[in-house]
Amino acid sequence: MNSLHFTAESASDGVVERDFTVDGIPGVLWSPASGAAGRAPLVLMGHGGGADKRHRAMLGRAHRLVTGCGFHAAVIDAPGHGDRPRSAQDEQDVAELRRAQAAGESERPVVVRYNARLAETAVPEYRAALDALQELPEIGADGPVGYVGLGLGSAIGVPLVAAEPRITAAVFGMMWPDALFEAADRITVPVEFVMHWDNERIPREDSLALFGAFASREKSLHANAGRHLTMPMFEVDSSVRFFARHLAPAGTSPARA
C-alpha cells in the first residue's frame, strides 16, 4: 500500500483538481467532475526541465484530457523541481548548466547527464505514483495508462515507458537522444513523437534518429517548422486525440478533442 495523500481539492469547468503526495513526492491529479460514474483511463505527464507540476503546459494538457476525453491526468514534480528540495548534486548540475549557457557552450553534455540522473530517481517514483493512483476506484488497477512528456519529461518518460508494461501509449519529444536509444529500442507501444524541424538546440538528425529507434510498430513523427520553444497548440490537441485513440475503452467514443 502506497501512501497517497490528498492535500487540496478544487473544481472548475467540469474538472476536479487534487493535490497529492505519494511517499512525500508532490503531484496533481485532474479528473472529470462527473467521475463518480465509472472508471476512466489515466495519462501520466512529465514536466519539462526547470518547470514543475503546475506549469501552464501541464494545466493545459490536463484540462484537454479531462474535458475532451473524460480521462484522468496526473503529474509529479521531478527531483529537484517544483516543491521538492534541490540536492547538492542538483545545485551543482544547475550551476554547470547556467555556466555553459552563459559561456555560449552547448548545453547538451550537461543536460544529457543531469536529466539521465534525474530519470534514475524519477522512474521508480512514477511507478510508485501509478501504483497509488490505480488504487483509486475511479482509476482502477487494470485501466489504460498513457504517458506524455517533452524535454526532461522525455528523459524520464522513455526509460519509464520501457520499464513499465502498464503504460500502453506515449508522447515524447524535444530531448537529445544520447542517453535514450537503448530504452527507446525496448518500447513497442504506440508513440507520437514531436520535434521542431529548425530546432537550434537539438539537431534535426538527432531527433530523427531517436524517432527511428522506437521499436513500436505504430509510431508517428510530427515535425513542425520552428525553433525549440515554439510548440503549436494543434500538437497538444493532436496528442490528446492520440490518447483518445489508444486509451479509450473499446466500444466507447470519447468526445472529439
Place this chain on the structure above:
Amino acid sequence: MNSLHFTAESASDGVVERDFTVDGIPGVLWSPASGAAGRAPLVLMGHGGGADKRHRAMLGRAHRLVTGCGFHAAVIDAPGHGDRPRSAQDEQDVAELRRAQAAGESERPVVVRYNARLAETAVPEYRAALDALQELPEIGADGPVGYVGLGLGSAIGVPLVAAEPRITAAVFGMMWPDALFEAADRITVPVEFVMHWDNERIPREDSLALFGAFASREKSLHANAGRHLTMPMFEVDSSVRFFARHLAPAGTSPARA
C-alpha cells in the same frame, strides 16, 4: 467565362454531389446540402496515379471536408485517368511503368518523368477549373482555397500551388521529389506533408528533403511507421483539421472534424 457544365447531381447524408465538366475535363464537386446559406471555402483535390476522381480516398476526404467543415471539395480526372482518353504517350508511359514493375526495376525514373508530363497539362486544367468553380455563388471569386493530393496528386499539386496564388494551404506527400524541388522552393503557404517512415519505394531521405524544400514558414511533417500504401485514417482527419485551421473565414468556428 469557362464552360462549367453540371452533368449529374445527387445528395445524401447532408452532402450534395455534382458531376461536372470544365472545358470537357470531368470532375466532381461535393458541397454542403445547406450551402444556400452562404459562401464556403473550397478544397481542390488531386487523385493518385492509376486512380480517378471517384476513388474512395477522394470520396472519403470530400465527405469529411463537407460534413466536418462545411467546405466544398472538388476533383478533376488527371490526363489519361478516369473518364479521360489515354494518348499514345500515356499508353507508352504506362507500358514502360508496367515493364519496370514486372522486371523488378525501380519505378522512380518512369514515374517521375510520366507524372511531370501529366502535371504540365494538369496545372492549367486545375487553374481553369478553379476559375469556373469560383463563378458559382456558393464558392465565390475571393473565397479561401486549399489543395490536397498525394502521389500523382502531389506531382501535380506542388507546381500548381507554386503557380496559383489563390491556393493558401496545401497537403502533399508520397511522391519522389526529383521534379518538385524548384516548385517547392517557391511555395510559402502553410503545408502539411505526409510520409511513411518505412516507405519501400520512396526513400526516407528523399521525403525529408522535399519537406525541407518548402519555403513555408508554417509547415508540418507527419511521418508514420508503415509502408507506401498504408495511410492511417487519422492522417485524413488531420488534413481536414489543417484546412479548417487555415481556410475557415475569420470569426467562424467550423465543426471539429
